[in-house]
Amino acid sequence: MDRDIRTVDDVLRLLDGLFAPGADRWTGGAADWWDGFYADRDRPVPFFAAAPDENLVEWLDRGLIGGRRALDLGCGPGRNALHLAARGYAVDAVDLSPAAVDWARERARAAGSEVRFLCGDAFAASGTGLTGPYDLVYDSGCFHHLPPHRRISYLALLDRVLAPGGRFALTCFAAGAMGCELPDAELYRTAGLHGGLAYTPEALRRIFSGLTEVELRRMRAEPDGSPRFGEDFLWTALFRRQPSGTGPSA
Numbered sequence: 001m002d003r004d005i006r007t008v009d010d011v012l013r014l015l016d017g018l019f020a021p022g023a024d025r026w027t028g029g030a031a032d033w034w035d036g037f038y039a040d041r042d043r044p045v046p047f048f049a050a051a052p053d054e055n056l057v058e059w060l061d062r063g064l065i066g067g068r069r070a071l072d073l074g075c076g077p078g079r080n081a082l083h084l085a086a087r088g089y090a091v092d093a094v095d096l097s098p099a100a101v102d103w104a105r106e107r108a109r110a111a112g113s114e115v116r117f118l119c120g121d122a123f124a125a126s127g128t129g130l131t132g133p134y135d136l137v138y139d140s141g142c143f144h145h146l147p148p149h150r151r152i153s154y155l156a157l158l159d160r161v162l163a164p165g166g167r168f169a170l171t172c173f174a175a176g177a178m179g180c181e182l183p184d185a186e187l188y189r190t191a192g193l194h195g196g197l198a199y200t201p202e203a204l205r206r207i208f209s210g211l212t213e214v215e216l217r218r219m220r221a222e223p224d225g226s227p228r229f230g231e232d233f234l235w236t237a238l239f240r241r242q243p244s245g246t247g248p249s250a
Helices: 008-016 028-038 056-062 081-088 098-111 148-159 184-190 201-207
Strands: 068-073 089-093 115-119 134-142 162-173 214-217 234-240
Touching: 008 148, 028 098, 056 081, 056 162, 056 234, 081 089, 081 098, 081 115, 081 134, 089 098, 098 115, 098 148, 098 214, 148 162, 201 214, 201 234
Parallel strands: 068 089, 068 134, 089 115, 134 162
Antiparallel strands: 162 234, 214 234
């Protein structure tokens, strides 16, 4: 007889277990799946290109993002982390996949860039060596691979590492363009995320209601060979934490 639910983390792990093992893209156990995804670097995957997100470049150019320290969540091969480092940030970048982190480190060495790449689960209770506070937390494609209950872990991470007055920015699947649109409860009945969850602007505003919206728009598509990455099936969102330190879970 199991009666071992005592903490929020226990509940979250229980809910993790309601999904089929092959659906896992968010815990440390998913590293092998992501390693397989990144194994062939020549695959025609748009975000394998060594190009930063067009919205990140624009927000930096417009002065909407400032500060000196940045965290790149789910950094993959490091394209956004390297751009932030080139713009003068001290960057920590974390990913579940050793293959992705190895690729990112190779790119950093080739560019002569200093980024602290970390391999592991940023949302695990033990952490991965993340040393906030960060003036910017940037997420390009991580959030939409989390099941509904892990939004709690995500908001807790932002509470912990985002500096007062700091910026949080993400790109995620746009409802009506890409991603699964099943209601949250239905995901537990089907035991999967179906490739990633789609979001509406209203859903993003509700989830991150403890932060102040700066800009929320569709990502602009970029042509082949562009120095920026852009696909119009994604939302881009930029939020600001209040200087008082009021966080996303407020």
